[in-house]
Amino acid sequence: MKILVLGAAGMIGRKLVERIVKDGGVGGKPVSGMLLFDVVAPKAPADAPFPVEVQAGDLGEPGRCEGLVAGRPDLIVHLAAIVSGEAEADFEKGYRVNLDSTRNLFEAIRAIGGGYKPRVVFTSSIAVFGQPFPKDGITDEFNLTPLTSYGTQKAIGELLLADYSRRGFLDGVGIRLPTICVRPGLPNKAASGFFSGIIREPLNGKEAILPVAETTRHWHASPRAAIGFLLHAATMDTAPLGQLRSLTMPGLSVTVGEQIEALRRVAGDTVAARIRREPDPVVQGIVAGWAERCQPERAQSLGFKAETSFDEIIQVYIDDELGGRVPG
């Protein structure tokens, strides 16, 4: 099995590559080679049991997608995107990266023809949904009503994925990721950053700012769960999907208050006390339009799994990023 990972230098991409290298295969199938691509040069993994090639460049470059699929990868994991905040700030860049690059990729695959039909895993987002929501959570039949350009671009990607799959050009699975929490690394400027920040920073001995009320509810899964989604989407039987190629992933609906309580249980009062309330009406306004809760019945019935408590989500961060040690 040959694998192409686009956006391989990103947070999820790096973890995915690491996991595949560790496993030596995907879903029990051995990997014969991997091509990693990103606008930021991806780091080649050490000790991979199969050849790994690394390329840096922009998916929007003429001929780039054609070159990337020329080796006819069996699995393409498409993670390359700019985030919500950047797509909102730079309208043209958002459409260029998040829409045109996706379409370029699908067109490059279609151009190969001759029965070539790779599995394509497309990372969509719950940002395809916008208020007003059904009271009991977003069902699998709920309309896509994005309230951001990023969400619009992801929703269009889902529609293209379904049509290219229906026409037999590729075998697509779109996964609508929850907000991935706890995101490792430095704080970033995403409006959603605080959901991870209020856990990660205190665990690392630093102060975190909470710009919203503790009653704010949101839909989360860990990076480890996200990698599980990707690997399952990479190998699942797609026949039961029919024409509905995109799935809302399982996750956990918790309030910020519940996140903080979990942090207190897992790491103690001193750590939880490192959160400073600093209400920010702008962030509050953005977050108010976001998904609070989903009912991901299709994905669950198809075998996708996520955490069931926020304590678990914090524990994943401690295990995977802090070497398993709960700091004081």
Added chain:
Amino acid sequence: MKILVLGAAGMIGRKLVERIVKDGGVGGKPVSGMLLFDVVAPKAPADAPFPVEVQAGDLGEPGRCEGLVAGRPDLIVHLAAIVSGEAEADFEKGYRVNLDSTRNLFEAIRAIGGGYKPRVVFTSSIAVFGQPFPKDGITDEFNLTPLTSYGTQKAIGELLLADYSRRGFLDGVGIRLPTICVRPGLPNKAASGFFSGIIREPLNGKEAILPVAETTRHWHASPRAAIGFLLHAATMDTAPLGQLRSLTMPGLSVTVGEQIEALRRVAGDTVAARIRREPDPVVQGIVAGWAERCQPERAQSLGFKAETSFDEIIQVYIDDELGGRVPG
């Protein structure tokens, strides 16, 4: 008010132009000029009480959209599209005409800037919906699940319309038209053609072929209702739409059997006897995925109106196309 009509030589375009010329205005506002565009040269209406310019060309030509919006029309009615069957047969042409041209148009509008924000009426279709449907009909919250490339292209058009509206580049209203029935003119190759054919041909003394069962249920409105939708969308207050810019239009859910009964009531047994049953599994397969019934509550509450009986729909055809005379 300056108006630009794209796809002005089509069935709906011709009727819309005729009506605006007759009324001399739109929603009580006088028209100061009109530009008609189509790949087939539109006919300039006789006796228009305002200047009418006619241009022929392809919306996909470089610079074409920029040229068309350079006069800063206040209202743009975007009807240009290729139909379902053609978009399915020619994948590339479908995306070029139905998706790229729409995006070119929106980009040309955005490029003008400086507060220019025309009302854009985009004609979408119930083809954005695909099976499986809710039992009681398609609600306003139902997911867009197109099962054709045409439906995919229309759904993407809706998403772009919403995002460009949200960003303030245009003031969009998307209207999901029912199947327009009775379509005047010659029989065409659309899979939906028989819905009109079984009424139009018998009324004109000719035999019509019915390829599906009489139990086949579908969602209809007359051409006159469609023009009403367009004119209402052109002048309505868009504030109540919020971010949800596309609306399922009202229509009438009837079976083919009910259509035939209405024909018998309106035009008699001799006319209704001109329908020949010739089951076609291919057409049956296509039609099986189509919308049977909608619950267009939002559109109705916003003042959109359609016929409430199929007798009425037949009468519209007799009035508008046959000079009001019921043929024998």
